Amino acid sequence: MNEILPLVQKPGRYIGNEVGAIHKDHRDRIKFCLCFPDLYEIGMSNLGLQIIYHRINRHNDALCERAFCAAPDLEQLLIEHNIPLWSLETFTPLKDFDFLGFSVGYEIAYCGVLDILDLAKIPLSCSSRKEDDPIVITGGPAILNPEPLVDFIDVFFLGDGEEAADEIIAIARTNEYKTNNRRGRLRLLSSISGSYVPSFYKISPGSAGLKPMETGIAEVIKIRSVLPLKNEYYPALPIIPNIETVHDRLSIEIMRGCPRGCRFCQAGYQYRPRRERVIDDIIKQIDESLEHTGYEEISLLSLSTTDYSGLEKLLSRLNSSLNQNRTSIAIPSFRPGTISMNILNALNNGRKTGLTFAPEAGTQKLRDVINKDITEEEILSTSVTAFAHGWDNIKLYFMIGLPTETEEDIDGIINLIRKVEEAARQYGRRKKIGVTISPFVPKPMTPFQWERQIGLEEILSKYRMLQRGLKSKIIDLRFHHAESSIVEGVLSRSDRNIGNVLIAIHNSGLRLQAWSEYFDYERWLQAF
Ligand code: SF4
Known part of the structure; x- marks a missing residue:
């Protein structure tokens, strides 16, 4: 590794050791690696990844590390030197973890899942995995329709992951889990609410539906929703990236879900009901995080931040405590009609981006x-x-x-x-x-x-x-x-047959398809 990293364009993507990263001894611990199917600078801007990372690491008998896609320069070197993709914290090959957890935020990133598995030397197909291969888990907004990925993912979790992560650990620490074979372990994981283990379902002939193949397997899978949003979900010391990321600021979730019902909006339906955090909790998290991180900009995140009922009060309290620090506040999107003069005045104090x-x-x-x-x-x-x-x-x-x-x-x-x-x-x-x-x-x-x-x-x-x-x-x-929207549309409503297209894209050498410089529409058309 020491030989190849100086040869890549941005080694900071692969070396970890950031402020806030957690390093634990691997002995006698349940080992997770969170994988983001895109580059480091995109993945490290993902709040969900930070939340689940810290959630798992709260458990003494578990650890969580991270891995991201390799850019083409590193991929080529890994293949040439026969080095499997590693985790950032301890440079452990991904194959040596008990669980790989993918967070898939957009459909075009399905390809990144295959790219990471392949570089980690883990069989792409679930049915080819051996007893000691990691259990491959996936969550995130783009798997609300999990079918396109069923050939590659052992367990899907639909909806909020905080409590599900605890439940996976609770099951993984039991003797029953440790002594079971792979299928038995999957069966145990399938008991967690919100889980979908495709290998326990078959497509029932003559209908579009899936039917459980064994008794005790859920017929209907419900999307998990944590209620309330507890303070403990949010890390006071998030990992501070090594290199510039797409959102280089302190991200603070203030609300999950959205009270509106725009008919095209998948997130609006997926994250129901609307859940607001308590203002005191938000302020406490911001104070602690600013002290630890030194960020100069805070982004108040939610699907529709100006629908947060306490926004005026929150901004006014933040303004009085933050002014001395010259920290600015950003709100990702405004809903016209919900912005009062007080809100605009409160935001006036920061940089007007x-x-x-x-x-x-x-x-x-x-x-x-x-x-x-x-x-x-x-x-x-x-x-x-x-x-x-x-x-x-x-x-x-x-x-x-x-x-x-x-x-x-x-x-x-x-x-x-x-x-x-x-x-x-x-x-x-x-x-x-x-x-x-x-x-x-x-x-x-x-x-x-x-x-x-x-x-x-x-x-x-x-x-x-x-x-x-x-x-x-x-x-x-x-x-x-335009072309990538067409591909996104096909992937988002596909069934499991699209798995062959994803393999064809992977085998053709296309990588990082969310990036316009790598996206190749002609190759997608050929694969379809
Ligand atoms: S307001 Fe925004 S987040 Fe809410 S439902 Fe409409 S598009 Fe979705």
């Missing part, structure tokens, strides 16, 4: 169809207030290809953005509007799961319409990668 709104559709008719209860008036009045209060940048997110969309709705996006532009121009030359347009991708377990996804030509033609209609010096118009 920009306000983000997601109207998603340009006309009221289409916003009603998708159940996005924001009016044009709310969007415009909130934009005016923000510009008037010194914000120079507003970011707007829209989707195209939503059910029932017509040309009028595309014109509606243009008209709405033009009105925000008009408002911006009244407040000086420095104002900018960032606009991101993404194709609608129907997601499983949402009311739109059976809706049509528009094809590539239609996406590109709508992109062109928007481009023509939104030429302006102050509008920065960006489009989500």
Whole structure:
């Protein structure tokens, strides 16, 4: 390893030893490795990974380490030198862990699961794994439809993982588990609520459903939801990354779930019900974490932060305690209509990095169809207030290809953005509007799961319409990668047959498909 790391572009991705990383002796402990199927800089921005890492490490008789995808330069060297992928904490080959736990946040990362398993020299297919291979577990938002990955994953856990992690450890420490064979161990793990062990189910002929093959296996798998959000879930000392990550700030979850019901939004359905943390708990965690980490920016995370009922109070308390430290507060996305002057004033004290709104559709008719209860008036009045209060940048997110969309709705996006532009121009030359347009991708377990996804030509033609209609010096118009949206749509609603496509992609040498520089649509089409 010492020989190959100096040869790679970013060795900091693979060496661990960060402030906050936990190192434990492997003897007599249940050994987990959390794997993130993308690069270190993406995975280390994932709050869920930090939560589960610390949750498992709280147990004296268990340990948890981390692994990420290897970038192509390291992968090549690992293969040349016949070195299996290692964990960051102790450089242990992943094959030597009892459990590998993948956190899959987006469908295109399915490929990363295969890449990590292969580099770790663990058989890709569950049925080829030996008794002493790790049990491969997966959770995360992109496995709400687990079927695309059933060939590769031994156990899925649906929903919140905090309590399930404790229950896995409780089972793994029993003699019954330790003395059982692999199938017996999987059977024991299948007793945990929210677990889905595909090898205990068969597709019943003539229907789309799965049936348990043994008595005592759950017929219906319920999504786990922890209630309440306990303070103990959140680490006071998160791991501070070695290298710059995509979100290089202190991430604090203040609420899980969302009170809205946008019909396209998988996260909104998956993380029900809405659960708010207590303000005192949030402040305590922030105080402790800032002291330990030295971060200068805090991001208050949730699916819809401005729907947190105590936001004004929280911001005002944070402002009075944080000012001396010059720490700024960021809120990922604002819901127009829920932002009071007090909230804007409270945020005024930090760096004004920009306000983000997601109207998603340009006309009221289409916003009603998708159940996005924001009016044009709310969007415009909130934009005016923000510009008037010194914000120079507003970011707007829209989707195209939503059910029932017509040309009028595309014109509606243009008209709405033009009105925000008009408002911006009244407040000086420095104002900018960032606009991101993404194709609608129907997601499983949402009311739109059976809706049509528009094809590539239609996406590109709508992109062109928007481009023509939104030429302006102050509008920065960006489009989500159209081809990768098509692939995402296929993967998210696939059944288990897509496993062969994932293997073909892996065998073709494609890696890191969430990165536009590595994404290869032609190769995906060939694999399909
Ligand atoms: S407000 Fe945002 S998080 Fe909530 S349901 Fe709508 S899109 Fe999803």
